[in-house]
Amino acid sequence: DIQMTQSPSSLSASVGDRVTITCRASQAIGNDLGWYQQKPGKAPKRLIYAASTLQSGVPSRFRGSGSGTEFTLTISSLQPEDFATYYCLQHNNYPWTFGQGTKVEVK
Amino acid sequence: QVQLQERGAGLLKPSETLSLTCDVSVGSLSGYYWSWIRQSPGKGLQWIGEINHYGATKYTPSLESRVTVSVDTSKNQFSLHLKSVTAADAGVYFCARGAGPLLNQRGAFTFWGPGTLVTISS
Numbered sequence: 001d002i003q004m005t006q007s008p009s010s011l012s013a014s015v016g017d018r019v020t021i022t023c024r025a026s027q028a029i030g031n032d033l034g035w036y037q038q039k040p041g042k043a044p045k046r047l048i049y050a051a052s053t054l055q056s057g058v059p060s061r062f063r064g065s066g067s068g069t070e071f072t073l074t075i076s077s078l079q080p081e082d083f084a085t086y087y088c089l090q091h092n093n094y095p096w097t098f099g100q101g102t103k104v105e106v107k
Numbered sequence: 108q109v110q111l112q113e114r115g116a117g118l119l120k121p122s123e124t125l126s127l128t129c130d131v132s133v134g135s136l137s138g139y140y141w142s143w144i145r146q147s148p149g150k151g152l153q154w155i156g157e158i159n160h161y162g163a164t165k166y167t168p169s170l171e172s173r174v175t176v177s178v179d180t181s182k183n184q185f186s187l188h189l190k191s192v193t194a195a196d197a198g199v200y201f202c203a204r205g206a207g208p209l210l211n212q213r214g215a216f217t218f219w220g221p222g223t224l225v226t227i228s229s
Contacts, residue, residue, distance in 0.1 A: 032211045
């Protein structure tokens with residue numbers, strides 16, 4: 001299995017802060033990675049696909065980068081509605097695997 | 108816009124079989140892979156398995172001996188059966204659709220159901 005190591009597991013931030021979350025794959029996955037946002041009681045919502053392409057309707061403050069084994073999700077200016085848990089997902093090879101999640105909390 | 112909705116028994120006893128169905132509205136099952144994913148406090152998000160409209164399946168190795176995913180194209184739905192459940196199988200179960208038929212599209216989940224809570228208790 002491809003292991004996805006996501007960090008940090010949680011972070012505290014304020015509105016307006018720049019936030020960076022990292023995912024590292026245990027082997028190269030090209031750009032077959034998505035970033036998802038999940039709020040309590042809801043299904044994950046895809047923000048980024050193909051590592052760096054913004055899903056339609058997602059604000060441009062979200063940016064994905066990376067390829068191979070190192071990937072980053074950056075929120076340029078955190079907004080109140082961005083407090084949530086974020087996950088990466090690799091879909092390069094079976095079984096599809098998720099990172100452990102990063103909970104973004106209010107500072 | 109594709110919509111998915113999970114349904115099934117939410118309370119099971121240990122050793123019973125978990126059975127869930129995902130109803131897909133808008134469009135057919137053709138051309139995509141349809142997955143089951145679960146979320147538990149101990150293991151985060153875990154992909155369980157997938158199926159296409161032909162009935163071709165793939166499962167995560169750790170659950171493969173207990174899992175069956177099936178499809179009913181006439182009803183536009185697919186189902187999950189997980190045998191011999193234990194407390195470790197409790198959590199929220201989601202159905203989801205991949206982005207396309209190619210290998211690296213199947214797990215790119217674009218549409219999700221809202222999820223259904225499964226509790227295991229004697």
